[in-house]
Amino acid sequence: xxxxxxxxxxxxxxxxxxxxxxxxxxxxxxxxxxxxxxxxxxxxxxxxxxxxxxxxxxxxxxxxxxxxxxxxxxxxxxxxxxxxxxxxxxxxxxxxxxxxxxxxxxxxxxxxxxxxxxxxxxxxxxxxxxxxxxxxxxxxxxxxxxxxxxxxxxxxxxxxxxxxxxxxxxxxxxxxxxxxxxxxxxxxxxxxxxxxxxxxxxxxxxxxxxxxxxxxxxxxxxxxxxxxxxxxxxxxxxxxxxxxxxxxxxxxxxxxxxxxxxxxxxxxxxxxxxxxxxxxxxxxxxxxxxxxxxxxxxxxxxxxxxxxxxxxxxxxxxxxxxxxxxxxxxxxxxxxxxxxxxxxxxxxxxxxxxxxxxxxxxxxxxxxxxxxxxxxxxxxxxxxxxxxxxxxxxxxxxxxxxxxxxxxxxxxxxxxxxxxxxxxxxxxxxxxxxxxxxxxxxxxxxxxxxxxxxxxxxxxxxxxxxxxxxxxxxxxxxxxxxxxxxxxxxxxxxxxx
Amino acid sequence: xxxxxxxxxxxxxxxxxxxxxxxxxxxxxxxxxxxxxxxxxxxxxxxxxxxxxxxxxxxxxxxxxxxxxxxxxxxxxxxxxxxxxxxxxxxxxxxxxxxxxxxxxxxxxxxxxxxxxxxxxxxxxxxxxxxxxxxxxxxxxxxxxxxxxxxxxxxxxxxxxxxxxxxxxxxxxxxxxxxxxxxxxxxxxxxxxxxxxxxxxxxxxxxxxxxxxxxxxxxxxxxxxxxxxxxxxxxxxxxxxxxxxxxxxxxxxxxxxxxxxxxxxxxxxxxxxxxxxxxxxxxxxxxxxxxxxxxxxxxxxxxxxxxxxxxxxxxxxxxxxxxxxxxxxxxxxxxxxxxxxxxxxxxxxxxxxxxxxxxxxxxxxxxxxxxxxxxxxxxxxxxxxxxxxxxxxxxxxxxxxxxxxxxxxxxxxxxxxxxxxxxxxxxxxxxxxxxxxxxxxxxxxxxxxxxxxxxxxxxxxxxxxxxxxxxxxxxxxxxxxxxxxxxxxxxxxxxxx
Numbered sequence: 001x002x003x004x005x006x007x008x009x010x011x012x013x014x015x016x017x018x019x020x021x022x023x024x025x026x027x028x029x030x031x032x033x034x035x036x037x038x039x040x041x042x043x044x045x046x047x048x049x050x051x052x053x054x055x056x057x058x059x060x061x062x063x064x065x066x067x068x069x070x071x072x073x074x075x076x077x078x079x080x081x082x083x084x085x086x087x088x089x090x091x092x093x094x095x096x097x098x099x100x101x102x103x104x105x106x107x108x109x110x111x112x113x114x115x116x117x118x119x120x121x122x123x124x125x126x127x128x129x130x131x132x133x134x135x136x137x138x139x140x141x142x143x144x145x146x147x148x149x150x151x152x153x154x155x156x157x158x159x160x161x162x163x164x165x166x167x168x169x170x171x172x173x174x175x176x177x178x179x180x181x182x183x184x185x186x187x188x189x190x191x192x193x194x195x196x197x198x199x200x201x202x203x204x205x206x207x208x209x210x211x212x213x214x215x216x217x218x219x220x221x222x223x224x225x226x227x228x229x230x231x232x233x234x235x236x237x238x239x240x241x242x243x244x245x246x247x248x249x250x251x252x253x254x255x256x257x258x259x260x261x262x263x264x265x266x267x268x269x270x271x272x273x274x275x276x277x278x279x280x281x282x283x284x285x286x287x288x289x290x291x292x293x294x295x296x297x298x299x300x301x302x303x304x305x306x307x308x309x310x311x312x313x314x315x316x317x318x319x320x321x322x323x324x325x326x327x328x329x330x331x332x333x334x335x336x337x338x339x340x341x342x343x344x345x346x347x348x349x350x351x352x353x354x355x356x357x358x359x360x361x362x363x364x365x366x367x368x369x370x371x372x373x374x375x376x377x378x379x380x381x382x383x384x385x386x387x388x389x390x391x392x393x394x395x396x397x398x399x400x401x402x403x404x405x406x407x408x409x410x411x412x413x414x415x416x417x418x419x420x421x422x423x424x425x426x427x428x429x430x431x432x433x434x435x436x437x438x439x440x441x442x443x444x445x446x447x448x449x450x451x452x453x454x455x456x457x458x459x460x461x462x463x464x465x466x467x468x469x470x471x472x473x474x475x476x477x478x479x480x481x482x483x484x485x486x487x488x489x490x491x492x493x494x495x496x497x
Numbered sequence: 498x499x500x501x502x503x504x505x506x507x508x509x510x511x512x513x514x515x516x517x518x519x520x521x522x523x524x525x526x527x528x529x530x531x532x533x534x535x536x537x538x539x540x541x542x543x544x545x546x547x548x549x550x551x552x553x554x555x556x557x558x559x560x561x562x563x564x565x566x567x568x569x570x571x572x573x574x575x576x577x578x579x580x581x582x583x584x585x586x587x588x589x590x591x592x593x594x595x596x597x598x599x600x601x602x603x604x605x606x607x608x609x610x611x612x613x614x615x616x617x618x619x620x621x622x623x624x625x626x627x628x629x630x631x632x633x634x635x636x637x638x639x640x641x642x643x644x645x646x647x648x649x650x651x652x653x654x655x656x657x658x659x660x661x662x663x664x665x666x667x668x669x670x671x672x673x674x675x676x677x678x679x680x681x682x683x684x685x686x687x688x689x690x691x692x693x694x695x696x697x698x699x700x701x702x703x704x705x706x707x708x709x710x711x712x713x714x715x716x717x718x719x720x721x722x723x724x725x726x727x728x729x730x731x732x733x734x735x736x737x738x739x740x741x742x743x744x745x746x747x748x749x750x751x752x753x754x755x756x757x758x759x760x761x762x763x764x765x766x767x768x769x770x771x772x773x774x775x776x777x778x779x780x781x782x783x784x785x786x787x788x789x790x791x792x793x794x795x796x797x798x799x800x801x802x803x804x805x806x807x808x809x810x811x812x813x814x815x816x817x818x819x820x821x822x823x824x825x826x827x828x829x830x831x832x833x834x835x836x837x838x839x840x841x842x843x844x845x846x847x848x849x850x851x852x853x854x855x856x857x858x859x860x861x862x863x864x865x866x867x868x869x870x871x872x873x874x875x876x877x878x879x880x881x882x883x884x885x886x887x888x889x890x891x892x893x894x895x896x897x898x899x900x901x902x903x904x905x906x907x908x909x910x911x912x913x914x915x916x917x918x919x920x921x922x923x924x925x926x927x928x929x930x931x932x933x934x935x936x937x938x939x940x941x942x943x944x945x946x947x948x949x950x951x952x953x954x955x956x957x958x959x960x961x962x963x964x965x966x967x968x969x970x971x972x973x974x975x976x977x978x979x980x981x982x983x984x985x986x987x988x989x990x991x992x993x994x
Binding site: 025028029032054057058061062063065066067068070071073102104170171173282285286288289307310311314315317318319320323324326331332333355357423426 | 522525526529551554555558559560562563564565567568570599601667668670779782783785786804807808811812814815816817820821823828829830852854920923
């Protein structure tokens with residue numbers, strides 16, 4: 001009897017080992033297919049402290065090509081963690097097409113732990129859960145394969161493991177106070193994890209694995225991953241359908257309805273410019289101290305006066321506290337990721353101002369009209385953008401968007417002047433003339449964009465810029481007013497609302 | 498009399514203002530010429546606390562196009578500052594070709610302040626000065642225009658300004674304890690700044706401006722900048738001459754002398770692999786705690802077995818503590834900077850291990866042989882690389898470089914096997930066959946590289962890899978030995994040596 005039992009046990013062990021080996025080699029083969037299919041993969045490993053997340057990842061990657069994956073362990077640098085939006089570090093970590101990112105704990109652990117420790121309010125926790133769902137859906141909709149695993153061990157097992165780690169001098173440092181606290185609060189964590197998994201399974205389901213049986217967990221995780229990739233390869237790149245979430249929108253006029261005859265006289269301009277710039281310097285100081293992030297977005301027709309407008313806004317700011325991000329065509333490593341990645345990675349720290357000279361709205365203008373993305377992509381983008389901006393304003397950011405507007409005649413006059421002025425000639429290229437010919441194609445797209453993305457929290461302002469000076473004063477006024485309001489609100493990002 | 502004096506004063510003021518205006522518009526025009534000439538510019542503004550560095554930069558940028566410059570205020574995040582080499586954040590900040598970076602204090606302030614505060618030893622301070630000189634020379638030699646300005650105010654003026662700032666509620670927060678300490682130690686700072694400027698004027702001279710006279714300082718700084726750029730445009734992109742610094746080198750054999758018949762039998766391989774990997778896991782723990790950075794560099798012939806070798810080294814490591822950086826052709830934004838920029842920005846934190854799968858040695862191999870850089874560039878690179886690696890080992894890093902070596906016949910056998918094995922076919926491309934034809938051109942270049950860059954502090958190891966298993970064991974042994982030595986040395990980066 002016992003001999004048979006032993007034999008069976010040995011056979012099972014051998015079978016497990018053989019199965020794991022096969023899966024390893026399948027995964028290695030899949031890496032190449034992923035590259036061919038340009039499919040990116042996100043593998044999130046969450047679970048209890050000491051459940052073996054690190055070791056599991058180590059096994060998952062042990063046989064694959066290091067050139068095409070990346071392991072990310074979001075280390076909490078308090079300075080950075082508090083100074084960027086919740087999802088910042090996770091969005092930053094998403095892989096390029098054809099590659100795999102393994103996350104050694106991520107958005108679940110961060111949200112749950114902060115909530116249980118009362119570092120964020122219930123309301124903020126709920127917002128974060130919504131953001132997680134939006135984040136995962138956005139990734140899925142742009143073709144990311146997502147695999148989420150929760151590595152489970154019971155309280156007794158956790159105790160044994162933490163004890164084992166703490167007692168050996170080489171591993172003692174691995175046990176930190178958060179781990180011990182989690183162990184103490186095992187029950188509260190259990191219900192929080194449970195709840196979290198229940199309500200974040202829409203875009204990608206959770207898979208719970210038994211962390212106690214290490215080798216089985218490795219085999220099962222490999223199997224989940226290989227199956228997920230197989231299915232992804234089989235179905236081809238998933239492209240999400242456009243959808244429309246109800247968000248509070250501000251009614252916008254059509255561009256053709258805008259009164260472009262507005263002007264300002266030279267004397268008023270000078271006085272107002274000085275007054276507003278002085279006030280902006282003061283407000284920048286307050287914003288810096290209150291740690292309010294500010295994001296100013298500029299879009300507009302060629303030669304509408306974006307550059308000069310930005311310069312007038314930037315001039316009174318402390319150069320240590322602001323950045324201007326000129327946005328050109330995406331670089332290859334940007335093009336190979338979710339279209340918002342290059343904007344997420346350029347977000348300002350709290351207390352800083354950043355000015356985007358052209359923005360993520362390229363998605364629904366040039367990328368739409370020149371066919372750089374598919375129809376579903378740009379149609380879906382309105383909501384993705386609204387969600388992105390809501391994450392920013394939820395974080396506490398002031399987000400203002402300016403459409404610098406002129407009419408066709410004014411553009412022609414400015415183009416001609418640029419061509420006739422040697423110092424300005426570099427500002428005008430053949431491409432500008434070609435774009436000009438597409439004015440009538442662009443205008444309805446811009447109208448649509450303004451209608452669909454002028455949310456209450458991140459509104460659009462159409463700036464009448466036939467008179468550039470009028471436009472500058474108007475922009476400055478809007479900025480000053482918005483910053484005054486933000487400074488008054490006794491701002492606190494997370495705990496107060 | 499007094500009336501004439503007043504008149505003269507008014508005229509001077511108007512002249513100053515007119516001159517400044519002209520300089521502003523010349524600088525704006527130069528931005529375009531810089532882009533055409535692909536010249537990058539670094540402007541370093543150092544000076545006393547409250548001397549007006551921020552305001553000066555604000556004026557310098559006030560009229561230029563924000564798309565083509567960048568202001569960097571190296572904020573000291575203690576976590577980051579201590580965990581990367583001294584020059585890390587400055588190298589990271591260098592501009593792309595055609596753009597300008599303004600630094601609001603930089604390597605001078607950082608070095609001097611840490612030295613006077615006894616946060617680094619005299620010896621480390623001297624090393625940092627040497628590193629600064631090497632850094633500036635390397636930038637100059639690859640075509641960067643460098644302008645260095647020191648903004649000076651006397652002790653009384655500094656007192657007034659700090660008092661003014663501290664007394665106004667909006668600016669009070671700007672005065673920090675470092676500023677007050679500097680004021681107290683004004684005399685010591687004076688001689689330290691003086692000395693620093695004297696010995697760091699080789700690649701780019703210092704310019705001292707009077708911070709008391711703000712408007713004159715702006716005009717003078719603009720003039721220095723415009724003149725520097727004019728001269729740069731006039732002379733064209735500077736390309737530094739190759740030079741040879743005496744560094745302690747290890748004698749290396751020629752590749753043709755290497756005994757490739759070495760092998761290991763299967764049983765020994767398994768036992769040794771297990772023993773070495775177990776030891777490496779232990780060492781990784783110690784290294785993490787002692788905060789020793791480790792940089793492992795892999796180069797070698799195609800199909801020499803780099804990938805498999807790296808996997809055996811990576812397997813026992815904690816995935817949270819290491820990264821593999823596969824190095825392919827540079828992306829456009831990398832190509833537009835100093836060739837070492839993309840490696841500087843990929844350095845590991847202290848306590849972490851990073852593995853480069855191909856490295857900066859591409860400069861003296863593929864870039865040299867395919868003509869991707871000029872002859873002076875690759876000839877100069879030997880020393881630039883030696884200096885770079887010395888900065889790493891001075892910082893406390895373990896730097897090991899492996900040339901994974903096989904002979905031509907073995908490569909042919911492996912290529913053929915790859916072509917005949919469906920799962921491996923993706924590993925072999927036409928380019929591999931083309932590269933193979935260039936073997937005899939590459940071999941002498943590699944021999945030269947090994948001779949010229951095998952320094953005592955960052956040695957090369959030629960790994961005999963006709964038997965891949967032998968190669969893996971040999972590499973692991975070298976790594977284990979080097980890490981044991983580093984752990985024994987009671988490592989402390991800055992203060993102890």
